Amino acid sequence: MRWSTFRAGDGGEQVGLWRDDRLHPVPGASSLLELITDGRLTDAAAQVGEAVDGVTLLAPIPRPPSIRDFMAFEEHVVTASAAIGLEVDPLWYEQPCFYFTNPASLRGPHDDVAVPPGSRALDYELEIAAVIGREGSDLSPDEAGDHIAGYVLFCDWSARDLQGTEMKLNLGPAKGKDFASSCGPWMVTPDELVASAAMSASVNDRPCSAGRLDALYWSFAQMIAYASRGTRVVPGDLIGSGTVGTGCLLELSRVHGSDAYPWLEPGDRVHLEAEGLGAIDAAIVPGAAPIPLR
Numbered sequence: 001m002r003w004s005t006f007r008a009g010d011g012g013e014q015v016g017l018w019r020d021d022r023l024h025p026v027p028g029a030s031s032l033l034e035l036i037t038d039g040r041l042t043d044a045a046a047q048v049g050e051a052v053d054g055v056t057l058l059a060p061i062p063r064p065p066s067i068r069d070f071m072a073f074e075e076h077v078v079t080a081s082a083a084i085g086l087e088v089d090p091l092w093y094e095q096p097c098f099y100f101t102n103p104a105s106l107r108g109p110h111d112d113v114a115v116p117p118g119s120r121a122l123d124y125e126l127e128i129a130a131v132i133g134r135e136g137s138d139l140s141p142d143e144a145g146d147h148i149a150g151y152v153l154f155c156d157w158s159a160r161d162l163q164g165t166e167m168k169l170n171l172g173p174a175k176g177k178d179f180a181s182s183c184g185p186w187m188v189t190p191d192e193l194v195a196s197a198a199m200s201a202s203v204n205d206r207p208c209s210a211g212r213l214d215a216l217y218w219s220f221a222q223m224i225a226y227a228s229r230g231t232r233v234v235p236g237d238l239i240g241s242g243t244v245g246t247g248c249l250l251e252l253s254r255v256h257g258s259d260a261y262p263w264l265e266p267g268d269r270v271h272l273e274a275e276g277l278g279a280i281d282a283a284i285v286p287g288a289a290p291i292p293l294r
Helices: 032-037 041-045 074-083 141-147 160-169 220-227 249-256
Strands: 002-007 013-019 022-025 067-070 098-101 126-132 148-156 181-183 198-203 206-212 238-240 269-274 278-285
Touching (some): 013 041, 074 249, 141 148, 141 220
Antiparallel strands (some): 013 022, 198 206
16 A cells, blocks of 8 residues: 655645555545554555645645664775775674654755755765564564555755764764654555665666665665664554665765766655655755854
8 A cells, every 4th residue: 555645735644545646535634653553554445535736835844843864885895984084893784873864954855955065065865765564672673664654755954064064073964964854755564564675766867876785785674673772662653664775866976986976956846656666756955044153
């Protein structure tokens, strides 16, 4: 099943199920997160109304409780590390790693993305995220897979210059990441995820990135088990895979040169896609100037 959160006209948020490429609202459903938490996806699928058109698609879970973004594709880790003059720490092969990003800055699949204040090095990152469906703590990998409600296409937008500067202070990333993430256009239930899903990205209709989901070094079950260690995961939490190999300009410019793959600028359009998970299509727009702190 493919589930979306949408808005029709000036109305409020609604939940819909896709059938034959038409979106059918679920009467009385206040949010997709509510259906997931209550275990009512199957029942709701039997109650959908007539198809609707001309809607605005939002992030499937517009306000997730948390977003943990991992770094689970080896090719990205190796190439991105080399791009900033580092080697991969052997610890990466022993345990997965993640950072928390900002749920309040989550965008829908077609929302504009503003250049963050002070940045001249805006990048996209092509990812897939799991949506947690049941609460759990100290899960094993065998248990963790049963806590996944579905999967979404995800983009972790990154200001590489801000990220590089702030991480010299041995904390972060923070402002290099928390200005925007994009998600959607729908959540697919686990039975519909293509294990080897092809993933691609283009900028201004020029093909840039290409990878596959089955290149993951750490599985989603392993990532979720680690995320739940000593704490809990709850319904609606997003667990990002991290960037697929070649899935960002940082990697591409390292391999092919910065002239061939420059940073994003206002006026650019970024198209990210994954097999079965739809596409994110975002325009880059000017952002605000930074306000001095002193």
